[in-house]
Amino acid sequence: MxxxxxxxxxxxxxxxxxxxxxxxxxxxxxxxxxxxxxxxxxxRTLTAAAPVAFAPAAVPVAAPAAATAAPAASVAPAADRFVDAVKSPMVGTVYLAPEPGAANFASAGAAVKEGDTILIIEAMKVMNPITAPKSGTLQAVHVENSQPVEFDQPLFTIG
Incomplete structure (x- = not known):
């Protein structure tokens, strides 16, 4: 055939x-x-797009000539946003809870201890727990439940 x-x-x-x-x-x-x-x-070979840094939009301000402009707030480039993020060690599918309908392992703002499971990545029908590398506060989760992830993709940030 x-x-x-x-x-x-x-x-x-x-x-x-x-x-x-x-x-x-x-x-x-x-x-x-x-x-x-x-x-x-x-x-297939994936080509990574270069990180894009966005500048804050300029806002016209009418001010008297004698007024002094306040210095602009420092804005971190997009590339620096994930510097401290824990990154995916594998390709797979992210699950934020141990099973459908269950509460998430952890949510942004929660205190976590080193070794706590933050999420799992399913790869080749194997559930791989991804744990907190240090104790602190879970500042952000950069992925959504059931989302496919690539190797080295930012998953979460602990501060």
Whole structure:
């Protein structure tokens, strides 16, 4: 039918195309399927967009000539926003709660201790707990429940 014989295994081009479409649909960078002694891996190279820093919008202010303008507040560039963030160690799907309908492991503003589970990442049907690397306050969670994540993507920040 559509099978091709290469290096001793049958390759179904339609199956490979379906896996490639799955990569696009889930925004993953690679997928590997194993069936007995057959193994198919489809991967794509992702190009990272350069971080964009946004300057605050200029607001025209009518002031008397004698008035002194206050110095503008310092705005951190977008690239610095995630400097202290804990980043994803793998590609997978984030879950903020241990099971559907349960309360989240932690929410922004909550006190956490080193080793506390903050979220889990499902990768290849394995649930991987992502824990707090230090004690402090969970300042922000940068992902949403059931969101696919890439390697090194910011997950949360503890201050």
């Amino acid at each position: 559509g099978d091709h014989k290469e290096q001793g295994i049958n390759i179904d081009p339609a199956f490979v195309r379906a896996l490639a479409e799955l990569l696009d649909d889930t925004q993953l960078s690679e997928i590997e399927v194993e069936d007995g002694d057959r193994k198919v891996r489809v991967a």
